[in-house]
Amino acid sequence: MTTQKTVSPAAATFIVSVVQFLTPFMMSAVGVALPAIGREFSAGAFQLGLVEMAYILAGGILMLPAGRFADIRGRKRIFSIGLCVFILATFCIALAPTMEALILLRFVQGAGSALIATTSVAIISSVVPQQVRGRAMGIVAASVYLGLSASPTLTGFIIQYGSWRWIFWGVLPLQLAALWLTLTRLHGEWHGAKGAPFDWIGSIMYAGAVCMAMTGVTHLNQGGIFTLLFAAGLLGLCFFFYWESKTEHPILNVPLLKANRTFSLSTLVLLANYASSFGVTFFFSLYLQQVKGIPPQYAGIILVTQPVIMAILSPIAGRLADKIDPGKLTVFGMGLCTIALATCTTVNAETTLPTLLMILALLGLGFSFFSTPNLTVIMTCVEPKHYGVAASLSATMRTLGMLTAMSAISFILSLFMGRQSVSQSPEAFISALQTGFTIFTVISAIGVAGAFASARAQKYSAMYQEPQTDLTT
Secondary structure (H helix, E strand, O other), X not given: OEEEOOOOXXXXXXHHHHHHHHHHHHXXXXXXXXXXXXXXXXXXXXXXXXXXXXXXXXXXXHHHHHHHHHHHHOHHHHHHHHHHHHHHHHHHHOOOOXXXXXXXXXXXXXXXXXXXXXXXXXXXXXXXXXHHHHHHHHHHHHHHHHHHHHHHHHHHHHHHHOOOHHHHHHHXXXXXXXHHHHHHHOOOEEOOXXXXXXXXXXXXXXXXXXXXXXXXXXXXXHXXXXXXXXXXXXXXXXXXXXXXXXXXXXXXXXXXXXXXXXXXXXXXXXXXXXXXXXXXXXXXXXXXXHHOOOOHHHHHHHXXXXXXXXXXXXXXXXXXXXXXXXXXXXXXXXXXXXXHHHHHOOOOOXXXXXXXXXXXXXXXXXXXXXXXXXXXXXXXXXXXXXXXHHHHHHHHHHHHHHHHHHHXXXXXXXXXXXXXXXXXXXXXXXXXXXXXXXXXXXXXXXXXXXXXXXXXXXXXXXXXXXXXXXXXX
């Protein structure tokens, strides 16, 4: 599996955490900067939506194949390449001359982020001993949420006093420092299937199917060709699963999914968690600004409640996952998320600010006790040779969950509001919000059942146990 293993667990955790801070920071920053970008390029809502969709699409296409490719060619190598691509795209976006160029560069940036996301967790799992891995996962998760927390405030300040391009110029030195740390301090290389053939046919089949399905579901309310495109994408995914079950060197280990119930259930629960929770910020951002009339900068401060709590509590949840059954923590966290989402269904024009803060705090608490323990379960129940595939499938499930949430929101808003803006019809928006959160609550409740089933499967199955490492040396 490993050519050498000289880097310390602490150093690897620090380097991965620094990089994992920068990628969500950049993703969140672009979301805040979209209005300013639209004004400079005279871009409409559709083009601005493509800026975000291009980034997510790249992740959806590349995360799964990248995990297998990293197992074959080396996890550090793919991690470093992803960081280089991300930095280059950031530099070019700061110079983007047109909206079309910006959208293309966001796709490239998303590709770099996908390579980083699929290898980060695999590197941590390769370096950090199993008995303290939850703690390391918690630190990495905290860095992600810290990036999400810091981005809106800093980005808003930059846009208020300068150009949106300075967001990208400003983060470049930090990205270059992270690359220097990776190349000079992250010693060693880790493989899961060194020298094995790569499944190019399956990768192309998967990329095409995801492209069709994502394009179709995004415009599903328009019917016609988009309905056919969505159906073709689903059919393509079925063919992909069939191919992967038959080929000798798949990018998706279907036999592993069938044989390891804990692994398959935990990844599905991860999908349910992101599909049910990801839309909260979108709905509440519009609600606070368009229904409550709160200025954007203050709305951002309110919304940062959730990621701040997640940044604080994720390391604690990681430590607990090392000491008690992480499956039970996953059920607990998913249950809290479900309660928070159920409370969201009662939100209306008269809902008080303390109530909204309570909902966001409860959701942050639930997400903290779900995210790190769930990832600990996923990476603990597979052998080291499957770390790349497990990490990439986890990242893919997160991305698909985000897409599911945003696609559902787009469909619900078009159904209730048509072409009206929120300010024109706040009552219709409230109805759409309540309907959306009702659907998300059901998805989350299904996730609770899945988390409970995963915990039981973990209890009654033989989990992979690595040799214990002496942490005192």
